[in-house]
């Protein structure tokens with residue numbers, strides 16, 4: 001297992017700005033989700049605060065038009081970074097008829113075939129075997145420089161399906177990246193109750209594949225690590241397990257109260273590592289951005305999120321007659337007869 005300490009200087013200004021823009025967009029969308037839930041407008045919101053650097057960095061390494069993404073429910077920022085439209089994300093959150101799943105799916109369970117984004121599985125680790133199946137198809141089809149990104153939390157690595165996926169991918173040298181967003185908590189279960197080893201990436205050795213760990217609070221570290229892992233997988237040398245160490249600052253979803261299983265002191269201890277202000281400070285200190293540019297960019301994102309929320313709230317809900325649509329073959333009203 002290798003631990004990466006990549007240097008940030010090799011990124012262009014444009015790439016650094018893409019990372020920053022994606023991170024503040026993710027934070028703004030997250031905050032809006034929690035607000036909409038508290039206003040009684042959406043049933044549940046899944047916060048990703050603390051995962052911004054992981055998702056922006058991974059999104060920058062994802063090659064649009066080539067790669068495939070098997071996301072999990074916490075990947076709001078990542079799907080946006082990979083090109084998923086913000087309006088469609090709000091259609092999903094607000095369960096409107098124009099949502100890609102017709103407003104009938106759980107929040108954030110988005111999909112976009114044209115962008116290579118597969119539908120999300122709520123079953124923990126189920127997407128790992130799906131991703132491996134896709135990577136097997138990519139390899140059999142003879143495609144080169146095409147990689148499947150498979151996202152999950154450290155809790156998913158306790159599932160049997162996760163181990164089966166890694167083993168099969170390693171045996172067949174499939175072009176797949178297993179990307180762990182290790183935020184230390186799986187709802188109320190701390191990582192120390194999931195495994196006796198300090199890092200998820202260590203597990204890669206058991207399958208004969210490369211495993212790397214990076215600082216998930218640093219978007220540049222994540223980007224360079226995932227970019228290099230992608231090159232490895234695309235070259236036919238087999239899958240890579242990448243672990244980005246981060247933290248979940250909010251509760252698991254709006255449906256749980258994290259004060260029942262972790263102390264406020266613990267959360268406060270991690271706050272200084274909050275990737276959004278830390279990256280912002282580094283861009284200011286390095287002269288990549290000036291203070292007024294940061295302010296203008298934040299205003300622009302806030303306006304975009306406000307405008308999009310209003311536009312999508314004004315759209316209709318799915319019609320009641322469509323309730324059984326896309327569920328069973330044959331007449332939609334089979335249960336009513």
Ligand SMILES: Cc1ncc(C[n+]2csc(CCOP(=O)(O)OP(=O)(O)O)c2C)c(N)n1
Nearest residue numbers: 074122123124153154155156183185186187
């Ligand atoms: C097979 C299965 N078991 C349990 C659950 C309930 N569940 C939903 S999210 C979750 C925690 C997953 O934690 P982790 O994989 O670390 O990801 P995180 O939510 O922390 O990002 C659990 C146990 C589920 N959806 N599927």
